[in-house]
């Protein structure tokens with residue numbers, strides 16, 4: 001029998017912890033108490049076992065190397081421009097800075113991007129819950145039917161939305177990424193915002209959805225407050241959205257992003273100690289409204305002439321970034337950085353309060369913001385990196401991510417499920433249809449001819465910043481279909497000047513300034529046929545007309 005010792009502690013914890021492999025006996029010795037054995041005697045026992053060739057000493061990292069740890073670091077309402085890391089590229093494919101890249105301060109995102117690959121065409125759904133459920137299921141929202149943000153306190157289909165959309169979100173027993181990872185030996189950890197189901201439903205509690213640990217996750221999407229002085233909302237007029245599980249910080253000056261980070265570091269340390277690989281879904285409430293200024297960073301923006309809420313938004317970004325840095329430091333400290341894959345992304349387009357929702361403003365130079373049908377509504381930052389690159393590490397040999405590169409091929413949030421599950425050797429159940437594709441080739445910095453470069457985003461609800469729309473991108477072309485072209489949006493804007501169709505060529509017109517719907521009728525027809533086919537293929541639900549009849553998209 002061979003016993004592999006992962007590490008031996010002779011003081012402090014006084015545990016001899018072992019990882020074993022034994023053929024033919026599947027004998028497991030997980031913890032072996034050594035506190036009653038004198039060190040000298042213990043050393044003799046170990047030396048004897050070593051001389052007999054029955055055990056091999058391995059460093060901690062090597063013992064963990066067979067299964068990588070995975071961190072999905074998800075930032076709420078963070079768009080692709082809300083960072084000092086330039087994601088958009090120039091005509092030669094090189095990252096190009098824009099003024100917003102000089103406004104925001106995200107040094108730890110820069111650190112992560114230097115170690116790995118960033119994607120400049122990465123898509124999320126235009127609001128929270130659809131993206132979150134896509135990450136959990138590997139399905140587009142048009143298929144999983146959670147097409148709107150989940151209101152914790154009722155069905156918000158909208159006046160002309162499909163009433164039977166999946167407004168109750170995920171349920172116990174649904175196939176989820178953490179559930180599948182758990183089957184593959186992972187400890188699955190949820191920290192931060194959940195927003196998978198309404199209050200008092202199964203989906204409100206991440207522990208029902210495949211997570212072993214839940215810190216801070218509940219039915220709502222916006223925290224009661226970021227301030228511990230306000231008990232994160234408890235006892236205030238936003239009590240129903242008070243962030244749970246953090247009572248020990250109440251009354252202190254610990255900003256919510258910081259409290260979640262301290263807790264995430266703790267639970268990761270405890271998991272590493274138990275020698276189990278982990279999946280950490282660290283889902284910050286930041287940078288979602290309410291835009292409460294993080295006092296740790298306020299001075300960095302004080303001299304700007306931007307509005308106060310935009311300054312507060314920038315402090316939320318910087319506090320989230322500090323959290324990323326603290327997590328990277330913690331992985332180094334625990335000796336697991338080489339074995340930990342970090343995937344950083346936002347959950348929908350920017351919500352920066354910097355101007356009109358359909359203009360080039362909040363996500364400049366992109367047009368639009370969170371909720372809108374323009375690129376600013378659904379383009380998010382995406383970085384994947386090993387926390388500490390080392391090409392000789394066995395995990396990294398299996399997935400070698402080039403440092404400091406930019407991947408220009410399109411990808412989307414539903415790709416995380418197959419990418420992560422395949423990489424750890426998991427199997428997706430046959431009955432569970434996926435829309436996502438394994439990103440391994442793209443993560444290696446190569447083009448993937450097998451990746452179908454299309455993206456469908458279906459929002460059969462209203463009123464929101466854009467209402468009752470579907471967008472479909474196929475390589476350079478993007479079509480937008482408005483089921484109710486004259487429906488008012490929130491903020492009382494007519495979303496497309498009353499037009500049913502909009503068409504843009506994103507390679508010639510990346511900021512969506514020239515609508516080609518009237519001048520390129522053949523492209524419009526081709527794109528609309530594909531949009532309709534894809535909706536059908538994904539079993540989409542549709543808005544209704546004033547008489548309650550289903551409104552399927554019409555060809556021009």
Ligand SMILES: [Ca+2]
Pocket residue numbers: 076077078127128288347348
């Ligand atoms: Ca969001």
